Amino acid sequence: xxxxxxxxxxxxxxxxxxxxxxxxxxxxxxxxxxxxxxxxxxxxxxxxxxxxxxxxxxxxxxxxxxxxxxxxxxxxxxxxxxxxxxxxxxxxxxxxxxxxxxxxxxxxxxxxxxxxxxxxxxxxxxxxxxxxxxxxxxxxxxxxxxxxxxxxxxxxxxxxxxxxxxxxxxxxxxxxxxxxxxxxxxxxxxxxxxxxxxxxxxxxxxxxxxxxxxxxxxxxxxxxxxxxxxxxxxxxxxxxxxxxxxxxxxxxxxxxxxxxxxxxxxxxxxxxxxxxxxxxxxxxxxxxxxxxxxxxxxxxxxxxxxxxxxxxxxxxxxxxxxxxxxxxxxxxxxxxxxxxxxxxxxxxxxxxxxxxxxxxxxxxxxxxxxxxxxxxxxxxxxxxxxxxxxxxxxxxxxxxxxxxxxxxxxxxxxxxxxxxxxxxxxxxxxxxxxxxxxxxxxxxxxxxxxxxxxxxxxxxxxxxxxxxxxxxxxxxxxxxxxxxx
Amino acid sequence: xxxxxxxxxxxxxxxxxxxxxxxxxxxxxxxxxxxxxxxxxxxxxxxxxxxxxxxxxxxxxxxxxxxxxxxxxxxxxxxxxxxxxxxxxxxxxxxxxxxxxxxxxxxxxxxxxxxxxxxxxxxxxxxxxxxxxxxxxxxxxxxxxxxxxxxxxxxxxxxxxxxxxxxxxxxxxxxxxxxxxxxxxxxxxxxxxxxxxxxxxx
Numbered sequence: 001x002x003x004x005x006x007x008x009x010x011x012x013x014x015x016x017x018x019x020x021x022x023x024x025x026x027x028x029x030x031x032x033x034x035x036x037x038x039x040x041x042x043x044x045x046x047x048x049x050x051x052x053x054x055x056x057x058x059x060x061x062x063x064x065x066x067x068x069x070x071x072x073x074x075x076x077x078x079x080x081x082x083x084x085x086x087x088x089x090x091x092x093x094x095x096x097x098x099x100x101x102x103x104x105x106x107x108x109x110x111x112x113x114x115x116x117x118x119x120x121x122x123x124x125x126x127x128x129x130x131x132x133x134x135x136x137x138x139x140x141x142x143x144x145x146x147x148x149x150x151x152x153x154x155x156x157x158x159x160x161x162x163x164x165x166x167x168x169x170x171x172x173x174x175x176x177x178x179x180x181x182x183x184x185x186x187x188x189x190x191x192x193x194x195x196x197x198x199x200x201x202x203x204x205x206x207x208x209x210x211x212x213x214x215x216x217x218x219x220x221x222x223x224x225x226x227x228x229x230x231x232x233x234x235x236x237x238x239x240x241x242x243x244x245x246x247x248x249x250x251x252x253x254x255x256x257x258x259x260x261x262x263x264x265x266x267x268x269x270x271x272x273x274x275x276x277x278x279x280x281x282x283x284x285x286x287x288x289x290x291x292x293x294x295x296x297x298x299x300x301x302x303x304x305x306x307x308x309x310x311x312x313x314x315x316x317x318x319x320x321x322x323x324x325x326x327x328x329x330x331x332x333x334x335x336x337x338x339x340x341x342x343x344x345x346x347x348x349x350x351x352x353x354x355x356x357x358x359x360x361x362x363x364x365x366x367x368x369x370x371x372x373x374x375x376x377x378x379x380x381x382x383x384x385x386x387x388x389x390x391x392x393x394x395x396x397x398x399x400x401x402x403x404x405x406x407x408x409x410x411x412x413x414x415x416x417x418x419x420x421x422x423x424x425x426x427x428x429x430x431x432x433x434x435x436x437x438x439x440x441x442x443x444x445x446x447x448x449x450x451x452x453x454x455x456x457x458x459x460x461x462x463x464x465x466x467x468x469x470x471x472x473x474x475x476x477x478x479x480x481x482x483x484x485x
Numbered sequence: 486x487x488x489x490x491x492x493x494x495x496x497x498x499x500x501x502x503x504x505x506x507x508x509x510x511x512x513x514x515x516x517x518x519x520x521x522x523x524x525x526x527x528x529x530x531x532x533x534x535x536x537x538x539x540x541x542x543x544x545x546x547x548x549x550x551x552x553x554x555x556x557x558x559x560x561x562x563x564x565x566x567x568x569x570x571x572x573x574x575x576x577x578x579x580x581x582x583x584x585x586x587x588x589x590x591x592x593x594x595x596x597x598x599x600x601x602x603x604x605x606x607x608x609x610x611x612x613x614x615x616x617x618x619x620x621x622x623x624x625x626x627x628x629x630x631x632x633x634x635x636x637x638x639x640x641x642x643x644x645x646x647x648x649x650x651x652x653x654x655x656x657x658x659x660x661x662x663x664x665x666x667x668x669x670x671x672x673x674x675x676x677x678x679x680x681x682x683x684x685x686x687x
Contacts, residue, residue: 016679019668019671019672019675020668020671024649025649025650025653026650026664027648027650029665029668029671029672031672031675031676031679033681033682033683034682034683034685040515040516040568041567041568041569043517043518043519044518044519044520044569047518047519048662052662054666057672059685059686060681060684060685060686060687061681061683061684061685062685063685068512068515069515069516085516087516087517088516090516090518091516091517091518094518103686104685105685105686125683126683126685128682128683130682131682131683136567136569137566137567138565138566138567138591152567152591153567153591153594154567154568154569154591154594154595154598155569155595156569156595156598156599156661156662157594157598159662160661160662160665163662163665163666164662164665164666164668164669164672165672165676166665166668166672167665168650168661168664168665170648172590202503202561202564203503203560203561203564203587203589206561206587206589206590207590233565234565236561236564236589236590238590238591257683257684257685257687302503302505302564304503323500323502323559323560324502326500326501326502327501327502327503327559330501420512421512421513422512422513422515422516429535439505439507439565439566441505441507441508441565442507442508442530443507443508443511443530444507444512447511447513447530448530
């Protein structure tokens with residue numbers, strides 16, 4: 001060990017993917033193990049390839065799906081999900097043609113493996129520890145939950161990866177985010193990440209790769225860890241990572257693209273060397289106590305404007321920094337909220353359970369467990385949008401869809417849906433939503449719509465009561481009921 | 486890409502912090518398959534009323550700011566979604582540079598790939614530029630990438646950082662994809678030494 005410099009998880013993955021190291025003149029050239037593609041950020045990249053007569057270098061390391069502009073409305077009698085928006089239909093068709101021409105496997109709309117790009121990678125076993133994964137989508141950080149280095153790129157870079165399987169990258173700094181202790185009942189991974197972003201701010205992670213660690217992170221399921229890594233970008237960090245462990249390996253084992261037999265053993269042995277070494281140093285360290293965490297909710301127009309659900313909306317006049325005061329003022333005007341107001345009891349119009357943050361089977365199970373035997377308030381429209389066709393099928397095998405429907409919620413086809421409101425699923429101007437998605441930007445869920453970000457538990461409790469509700473009491477009742485039966 | 490030349494232009498300030506790419510170009514405009522025509526939709530929800538008429542009080546709509554080449558944003562400009570439509574929309578709206586105290590990483594990368602200069606200045610300069618743009622919209626600044634500096638009307642020169650490779654590419658009209666393609670032999674070597682982790686076509 002004497003000459004061995006301790007390394008972080010990030011450094012190990014970074015260094016093992018250097019086609020060329022960074023020099024004084026050029027950034028590092030990084031090899032990409034997996035490139036995920038969707039309809040919205042790829043068209044112009046394929047056009048560049050075509051114009052320049054280039055091929056996709058490694059179609060076998062590329063996978064496309066349809067998720068952003070896809071409808072989540074019911075299938076027709078022919079089993080096909082109709083696309084009525086002609087622009088969306090053209091964009092989806094363009095992806096189909098591009099994948100056919102360049103030899104890229106495609107999970108097309110409505111087919112059994114289609115879904116949100118950050119749900120399908122892990123689901124298929126494509127997302128594995130130690131890999132580099134990119135996609136023209138900022139929530140690519142999700143895949144970091146497996147100890148992969150995964151980050152969002154722009155369309156020019158999508159073209160770079162399609163053509164060369166490499167990217168030019170400057171080495172980021174590292175930030176350790178440690179969450180000590182254990183979460184209380186009714187407090188979830190979503191609450192952890194909302195609390196982290198509220199603490200560091202939407203720009204606090206800029207230039208960093210985050211590594212989440214500590215007892216509370218270790219105790220999370222893979223899906224909880226994905227929820228956390230997913231929102232790394234909302235703190236300004238392009239990537240977030242969690243060291244792989246048995247929880248990780250158990251999740252991957254047996255999936256379609258997981259290594260098999262002797263390859264599996266070799267892979268696991270290699271993956272076990274990935275966690276940050278004892279004594280490895282980070283450029284920055286942040287510590288949170290899980291005991292202090294409660295359900296969180298946002299009150300403003302970026303994910304950093306979040307608070308404990310029991311707290312009151314902050315007062316712009318008490319902000320130290322003038323530009324922060326202006327920002328909060330503007331946000332509260334958009335949200336039509338008053339300083340000092342409690343959000344508990346605030347009526348909402350829509351509850352959305354879905355998105356690459358919270359649309360996996362465990363999210364749906366938790367939501368279903370809580371809503372079973374209850375009803376969505378008459379004043380609320382509740383949408384449940386599974387993250388993928390496989391999640392949808394699994395949920396239906398477990399009867400979760402019947403629980404949602406019996407409660408009065410809509411059970412829809414898979415996709416990004418109201419997280420980005422490109423597909424017709426959207427808020428009307430002035431409407432309020434409690435949403436399990438990742439962004440509460442102005443107009444994100446529909447022009448003029450107002451978003452409160454929260455966990456699936458908070459979403460369900462709010463849907464049932466019709467007003468923003470701390471989910472802990474209802475959650476405890478559901479737990480007790482489950483234990484009794 | 487054409488080599489980036491020094492230019493002079495007027496400024497318009499939108500000094501809100503954390504301007505996200507959903508504001509720069511709302512998602513409903515992302516159903517396109519090319520890069521053109523996004524300028525009209527740039528800041529659409531801030532710029533237009535529900536009936537499509539321009540909001541007169543919005544800085545970009547004020548006659549005195551028409552034709553501004555430099556946008557001054559607040560801290561952390563371009564956060565959120567990775568959509569490259571954001572710099573395409575800003576370029577389409579006539580901007581050649583954006584000034585802030587810092588930029589979100591992905592926006593910064595996307596801007597540089599399209600010849601939209603993300604210029605980072607210190608807080609004091611930032612405030613000074615906002616005041617200049619608001620008090621006298623005819624104020625021109627000169628932006629020179631070669632010397633990595635902006636020149637204010639009083640003759641003051643402010644240097645800005647930029648990564649050397651992006652600078653080289655922008656000044657010489659070198660496209661980064663061409664550079665990566667030229668490294669093919671290195672990539673082949675890398676692949677020979679590192680067996681594929683997953684095969685999506687398997």
